[in-house]
Amino acid sequence: xxxxxxxxxxxxxxxxxxxxxxxxxxxxxxxxxxxxxxxxxxxxxxxxxxxxxxxxxxxxxxxxxxxxxxxxxxxxxxxxxxxxxxxxxxxxxxxxxxxxxxxxxxxxxxxxxxxx
Amino acid sequence: xxxxxxxxxxxxxxxxxxxxxxxxxxxxxxxxxxxxxxxxxxxxxxxxxxxxxxxxxxxxxxxxxxxxxxxxxxxxxxxxxxxxxxxxxxxxxxxxxxxxxxxxxxxxxxxxxxxxxxxxxxxxxxxxxxxxxxxxxxxxxxxxxxxxx
Ligand SMILES: Nc1ncnc2c1ncn2[C@@H]1O[C@H](COP(=O)(O)OP(=O)(O)OP(=O)(O)O)[C@@H](O)[C@H]1O
Ligand SMILES: [Mg+2]
Numbered sequence: 276x277x278x279x280x281x282x283x284x285x286x287x288x289x290x291x292x293x294x295x296x297x298x299x300x301x302x303x304x305x306x307x308x309x310x311x312x313x314x315x316x317x318x319x320x321x322x323x324x325x326x327x328x329x330x331x332x333x334x335x336x337x338x339x340x341x342x343x344x345x346x347x348x349x350x351x352x353x354x355x356x357x358x359x360x361x362x363x364x365x366x367x368x369x370x371x372x373x374x375x376x377x378x379x380x381x382x383x384x385x386x387x388x389x390x391x
Numbered sequence: 392x393x394x395x396x397x398x399x400x401x402x403x404x405x406x407x408x409x410x411x412x413x414x415x416x417x418x419x420x421x422x423x424x425x426x427x428x429x430x431x432x433x434x435x436x437x438x439x440x441x442x443x444x445x446x447x448x449x450x451x452x453x454x455x456x457x458x459x460x461x462x463x464x465x466x467x468x469x470x471x472x473x474x475x476x477x478x479x480x481x482x483x484x485x486x487x488x489x490x491x492x493x494x495x496x497x498x499x500x501x502x503x504x505x506x507x508x509x510x511x512x513x514x515x516x517x518x519x520x521x522x523x524x525x526x527x528x529x530x531x532x533x534x535x536x537x538x539x540x
Contacts, residue, residue, distance in 0.1 A: 300408035
């Protein structure tokens with residue numbers, strides 16, 4: 276199984292819905308897709324939805340952290356939601372929960388950013 | 392009572408990123424007859440994914456090479472060995488530190504070796520500059536008690 280990436284923009288927020296496996300191989304593709312949108316549009320915040328993500332390793336942390344630094348420059352916020360127990364364990368270990376916003380689902384994330 | 396036979400597999404593949412998913416599938420397929428829990432499968436997949444990724448990006452610096460993956464099962468004990476013939480690790484103790492990475496510019500965060508150590512029951516690493524790196528992990532599957540009950 277590979278990674279399928281569904282992206283859309285609402286107001287100044289980029290929604291990233293991922294299905295499949297996020298590893299070093301698929302993270303390169305994901306980063307390119309996000310960056311090309313960030314170049315073209317005024318994007319301040321990013322919401323990652325991991326609902327259908329079945330696997331993630333340290334490469335996933337790398338992509339999230341990289342995007343965090345990008346939105347931080349624009350004084351934006353990075354939200355991740357729908358973490359399964361495995362992904363939560365890795366995010367805990369990475370210390371990312373200290374700098375990102377974690378919500379239960381996309382609706383909560385949109386409400387948080389005021390783009391619902 | 393379960394009676395599981397001992398098993399051994401050895402696969403050599405190219406150090407290209409497509410093979411990260413391939414290596415995970417091999418490990419998942421190998422342990423399937425041992426009735427692992429979902430968490431155990433995911434932890435083993437993560438361990439092998441981290442090791443193989445390190446060989447691809449650090450040992451061979453994305454220029455390619457060969458990776459050897461060995462998986463063994465003995466009763467409820469799974470041993471995974473990942474071997475590369477790449478550049479080797481200069482300072483093993485530093486490499487194992489959480490958040491130590493030599494490739495921050497490639498969005499690496501220095502977590503792989505720590506994740507492997509946490510998800511495994513036993514973790515060994517040996518490396519020689521210019522010769523390569525061997526990672527060996529052991530994991531004991533949950534049904535040990537059942538077996539001896
Ligand atoms: N097989 C290897 N060959 C050569 N060097 C390695 C190998 N594995 C790890 N290293 C070195 O050890 C460091 C730490 O590895 P580790 O997997 O913990 O972090 P990383 O790969 O840099 O980042 P992350 O795993 O979070 O993406 C690497 O930056 C690299 O310098
Ligand atoms: Mg690594």
